[in-house]
Amino acid sequence: MEKVNVTINGKKISVPSDYTVLFAAREAGIDIPTLCYLKDINEIAACRLCVVEVDIKGRPMRNLPASCVLKVEEGMNIRTNTSRVREAVRTNLELILANHNRECLTCFRNGTCELQKLCDEMGVDDIAYEGEKRRPILDQVSMSIVRDSSKCILCGRCVNMCKQVQGIGILDFTRRGFETEIAPAFDFSMADSPCVYCGQCIQACPVAALRERTNIDDVWDALEDPEKFVVVQTAPAVRASLGEEFGMPVGTRVTGKMVAALRRLGFDKVFDTDFTADLTILEEGTELLGRIKNGGKLPMITSCSPGWIRYCETFYPEFVENLSSCKSPQQMFGAIAKSYYAKKIGIDPKNMVVVSIMPCIAKKTEANRLEMQVDGIRDVDFSLTTRELGNMIKQGRVDFKKLSDENFDLILGEYSGAGVIFGATGGVMEAALRTVADVLTGQDLENIEYHVVRGLDGVKEASVVLPVDGVDTEIKVAVAHGTKNAAKVLDAVKAGEKSYHFIEIMACPGGCVHGGGQSHVSAKERLDVNPKVSRANALYAEDAIMVNRKSHKNPEISKLYAEFLVEPNGHLSHKLLHTHYKVKKQYQIENQDDFEELIRK
Amino acid sequence: MQKAIDIKENTDKFEELLRYIESQDKSQGILMQTLHKAQEIFGYLPIEVQKFISEKTKIPMAEIYGVATFYTQFSLEPKGQYTVGVCMGTACYVKSAQLVLDRLQQELKIKVGETTEDNVFSIQATRCLGCCGLAPVMMIGEDVYGKVDPKDIPNILKNYR
Numbered sequence A: 001m002e003k004v005n006v007t008i009n010g011k012k013i014s015v016p017s018d019y020t021v022l023f024a025a026r027e028a029g030i031d032i033p034t035l036c037y038l039k040d041i042n043e044i045a046a047c048r049l050c051v052v053e054v055d056i057k058g059r060p061m062r063n064l065p066a067s068c069v070l071k072v073e074e075g076m077n078i079r080t081n082t083s084r085v086r087e088a089v090r091t092n093l094e095l096i097l098a099n100h101n102r103e104c105l106t107c108f109r110n111g112t113c114e115l116q117k118l119c120d121e122m123g124v125d126d127i128a129y130e131g132e133k134r135r136p137i138l139d140q141v142s143m144s145i146v147r148d149s150s151k152c153i154l155c156g157r158c159v160n161m162c163k164q165v166q167g168i169g170i171l172d173f174t175r176r177g178f179e180t181e182i183a184p185a186f187d188f189s190m191a192d193s194p195c196v197y198c199g200q201c202i203q204a205c206p207v208a209a210l211r212e213r214t215n216i217d218d219v220w221d222a223l224e225d226p227e228k229f230v231v232v233q234t235a236p237a238v239r240a241s242l243g244e245e246f247g248m249p250v251g252t253r254v255t256g257k258m259v260a261a262l263r264r265l266g267f268d269k270v271f272d273t274d275f276t277a278d279l280t281i282l283e284e285g286t287e288l289l290g291r292i293k294n295g296g297k298l299p300m301i302t303s304c305s306p307g308w309i310r311y312c313e314t315f316y317p318e319f320v321e322n323l324s325s326c327k328s329p330q331q332m333f334g335a336i337a338k339s340y341y342a343k344k345i346g347i348d349p350k351n352m353v354v355v356s357i358m359p360c361i362a363k364k365t366e367a368n369r370l371e372m373q374v375d376g377i378r379d380v381d382f383s384l385t386t387r388e389l390g391n392m393i394k395q396g397r398v399d400f401k402k403l404s405d406e407n408f409d410l411i412l413g414e415y416s417g418a419g420v421i422f423g424a425t426g427g428v429m430e431a432a433l434r435t436v437a438d439v440l441t442g443q444d445l446e447n448i449e450y451h452v453v454r455g456l457d458g459v460k461e462a463s464v465v466l467p468v469d470g471v472d473t474e475i476k477v478a479v480a481h482g483t484k485n486a487a488k489v490l491d492a493v494k495a496g497e498k499s500y501h502f503i504e505i506m507a508c509p510g511g512c513v514h515g516g517g518q519s520h521v522s523a524k525e526r527l528d529v530n531p532k533v534s535r536a537n538a539l540y541a542e543d544a545i546m547v548n549r550k551s552h553k554n555p556e557i558s559k560l561y562a563e564f565l566v567e568p569n570g571h572l573s574h575k576l577l578h579t580h581y582k583v584k585k586q587y588q589i590e591n592q593d594d595f596e597e598l599i600r601k
Numbered sequence B: 001m002q003k004a005i006d007i008k009e010n011t012d013k014f015e016e017l018l019r020y021i022e023s024q025d026k027s028q029g030i031l032m033q034t035l036h037k038a039q040e041i042f043g044y045l046p047i048e049v050q051k052f053i054s055e056k057t058k059i060p061m062a063e064i065y066g067v068a069t070f071y072t073q074f075s076l077e078p079k080g081q082y083t084v085g086v087c088m089g090t091a092c093y094v095k096s097a098q099l100v101l102d103r104l105q106q107e108l109k110i111k112v113g114e115t116t117e118d119n120v121f122s123i124q125a126t127r128c129l130g131c132c133g134l135a136p137v138m139m140i141g142e143d144v145y146g147k148v149d150p151k152d153i154p155n156i157l158k159n160y161r
C-alpha cells in the first residue's frame, strides 16, 4: 500500500493511504473519542464525537470533519487537541444527553457504558440544552431481550449489526427528525418480530438501550428458599468471558474461580453443561449414523443453538426436518438433573431448581418453550447470562479475583475436552468427529484435532473417509457461524450446489464465545482484541490439558447409559432428550392465510 | 393500526406491483421507486403491502418501514375520498386558521394526516394556497372555501357525506 505523510498534533507520521484520520491518529498514539463507530460494521458518522481540525494543502477545512470516515491525504495537518475541537465534542455530547434518560445510577450499563465513559473523560459537567425528550418505549414482552428507547442515542450500531453482519434486519431508523426511533417495523415488539435473539445487537449497543431480560432476582429467591435444592450448570463459553466482568483481560480462562464463586453464592451443586455437551455428541452422533445408514433426512443440522433454531423455524422452514431432534445441552442437562440425578440423591424433582449460566439470551426463551419439559416439570427454571452472573457475584460481595480454583461437583460436572470446545464455532463438529471416527473405525484414534473446522472463516468445509457398514464412505461436513453465513450454506444446499451429511450452525458469529450474553467489550477495545479469537483460544487451551478429550470416554456418560438411559436414541432418551420444532410466521398479520396464498401464487 | 386490507379483493393490485418489481434492475437500490409505485397503486402503504415488498425484494421489513415513515410523501394510512386541506400559511394563520383546524379535527374525530373510519375524509395542513385575500382558507377536494368560520364547518361537511 502506498504511504502518505501527515502531521498529527505536530507529529509527522507516514501511514497507508487507505487509512482514516482516526486510524492514523491511533498509529501516532493519539486517542480520538468515538461513539457511533464500530469498525467494519457501523461507519456512518452519526455522532460527530470524533471531529478534528484539518488543513489540506495548507488550507483549513471550514467545518470540523468526522475523523472516523475521513481518509488521509498527503500533507494533511491534523489537530485533535485544540479548544475548538474539545468544545465541539463537548457540545455534541451535551446534545446527545439532552434527549437521553440520564439515570446512570440505576442503569444497567452503569460502569460499562461507552457514553458515560466519554462524558467522564471529556469533562461534561453541565447540560446547556434541556429539551423535550422523545417518547420512551420500553419493550419487555420478550423473555430474552429488552428495548428501551429512552436510552437510545441513535448511533445505528445495532442496525448494521443485525442487517449487515447477521443478514436479518429487525431494527432500523424509523420516522424522522425529533421522532426518530430505532425500532422494528410497525412498532412490533421484539417478541413478535422475527428477531432470533442472537443478542448481537446488545453486543453492539454502547448504552443500555438493548439488554437482556434479567432473572437475577428469581435466582436469589430460589437460593434463599430452604425447600429448594438449587443446582447450577455453566455453558462452556462462560468460563472464557466471566473474568472480563471483573476487569480481567478478554478471554481469560476462569473455570476454577467461576466454580468457587458459584459455591459462595449458595448453589447446592455446581455442575457443567459440558457434561450434557458430551451427552449431545452421543445422541446426535447416533442420530447422524442412523440417518446415513437408513436413508434419513440429510444433511442433518445441529440443534444446540436456540438462536439458530429460531432462525431456521422463521426464515428457513423447509429445513426444519433437517434439524437434529436433540434438545440443546442446556435442556438436556435440566432433564437429566431432574430425573437420573434427582433419583440418585433422593430428591423430589419438584423441589429441584435448575439454573443455567449461558453466554446467550436466546436460551432464556428456549428454557420457556412449552415443549421443554418432561411430565409437567420444566427442564430449566432460570437461565442467566454471563453478565448477570457477574452482577450476582458482585451483589453477593464475593471477591472474584482472590478466589482459589475449585472443581465442579460430581457427577454432572464431569466432562471431556470435546465438551469444552462446544463454545467455539466448529467445536461441536470437531467433538462429533472425534466420537464418530472412533465408533466407525472401532479404534481409539490419536489424531483428534480437526483444525480445518476451527477459526473464523464464515463457512468451513471438511470431509473424512470412514467405514460405514464396512464400506469406506466420504462424510462431508460444513460449519457456519452467524445467521448470514448460515443462509449462505442453506441456499447452496437448496440450490443443489452443495451436499453434506452434517452441518454445524451457530447463530452467533464466532459461536457461543461471542454470544449475546457475554461480557461487553467496547468498540475501542475491539480495535485491539478480537473477543471471538481470545475466548476460543481459552477453550482450546482447556481442551488441550484435559486427560480425556472425547465425549464417549466420559466415564459418567457411560454410567448414565448403563444405569439409566440404556442406549443413545433409545426410548428414555427420546422422552427426555429429544424434541420437535415448529414453523414460525414473520410479522404475523390479521389476514396471514390470505397473504401466504398470495405469496405462493 | 388501521383495518386490514382485503388481500383477495386486491389481488390484481398486488400482481401489478409484482410486475413492477420484476421489471426493475435489482443491482440498484429499488426501494424508493417501489414504494412510490405501491403508493400509486394502493393509495397508501399498509403492512400487507410492505410485507409483500419485503417478501419479493428480500429487503428487511424494518428498512422498508423506516423509509416509508421517513419521507412525508408516503402514507401508512388510506387517504379518504376527500382530502380536507386547511391552509396554515402566514395570512391564514394570523386569521385563526388554527381554530378552523381544531374544529375540523374535533368534528371528524381524527388528527392531521389521519382518515375517518368511513374513509370519506382525511385532513391535511397545507402551505399558502395562493388566495390569501380569502383567509382563512380551506379546501375540500377541489372546492375552495374562504373566510371560513369554524361554526360553519359541520354544515360544509354535510354536503359531502
Ligand code: SF4
Pocket (backbone or CB within 6 Å): A100, A101, A102, A103, A104, A105, A107, A108, A109, A110, A111, A113, A114, A115, A116, A151, A207, A208, A209
Ligand atoms: S445508558 Fe449510559 S449514560 Fe445513559 S443512563 Fe445508562 S449508564 Fe448513564
Ligand code: SF4
Pocket (backbone or CB within 6 Å): A145, A161, A162, A166, A168, A169, A170, A171, A194, A195, A196, A197, A198, A199, A200, A201, A202
Ligand atoms: S437479537 Fe439478533 S436478530 Fe434480534 S435484533 Fe438483535 S441482532 Fe437482530
Ligand code: SF4
Pocket (backbone or CB within 6 Å): A151, A152, A153, A154, A155, A156, A157, A158, A159, A182, A204, A205, A206, A207, A209, A210
Ligand atoms: S439501540 Fe443502542 S446500538 Fe442501537 S442505535 Fe440505539 S444506542 Fe445505538
Ligand code: FES
Pocket (backbone or CB within 6 Å): A033, A034, A035, A036, A037, A044, A045, A046, A047, A048, A049, A050, A051, A066, A067, A068, A069
Ligand atoms: S461520527 Fe465518528 S465516531 Fe461517530
Ligand code: FES
Pocket (backbone or CB within 6 Å): B087, B088, B089, B090, B091, B092, B093, B127, B128, B129, B130, B131, B132, B135, B136, B137
Ligand atoms: S396563507 Fe392561506 S391562502 Fe395564503
